[in-house]
Amino acid sequence: MSSQLSAQDKQRLLRGVTKKVGDKPYEGGYWGQMANRDRVLIELYDDNNNLIEYKDLSIGAAKIQTYEDFI
Numbered sequence: 001m002s003s004q005l006s007a008q009d010k011q012r013l014l015r016g017v018t019k020k021v022g023d024k025p026y027e028g029g030y031w032g033q034m035a036n037r038d039r040v041l042i043e044l045y046d047d048n049n050n051l052i053e054y055k056d057l058s059i060g061a062a063k064i065q066t067y068e069d070f071i
Contacts, residue, residue, distance in 0.1 A: 032066035035059040 005013070022030035031038050040062040044052045055062075064071055 032059060032064070032071065040064055 020030070021027055022033075028034075028037075035058065038059050040055075040057045040059060042053075042055045042057065042062070044054075046052055
């Protein structure tokens with residue numbers, strides 16, 4: 001969860017992305033380009049941070065669409 005990041009990690013994120021996972025051949029491509037392989041992990045928590053429900057879905061089952069770098 002982003003609220004659990006340290007101040008140093010938040011600064012690292014704000015600097016911008018210098019490399020994208022999937023650029024290198026051994027990384028298996030970009031997320032979302034292989035719908036039968038790529039997965040969406042969904043966790044739903046209550047206000048006390050207790051897990052209510054967890055699902056591990058394929059991109060098709062989750063009805064996720066990717067557009068450029070956004071989902």
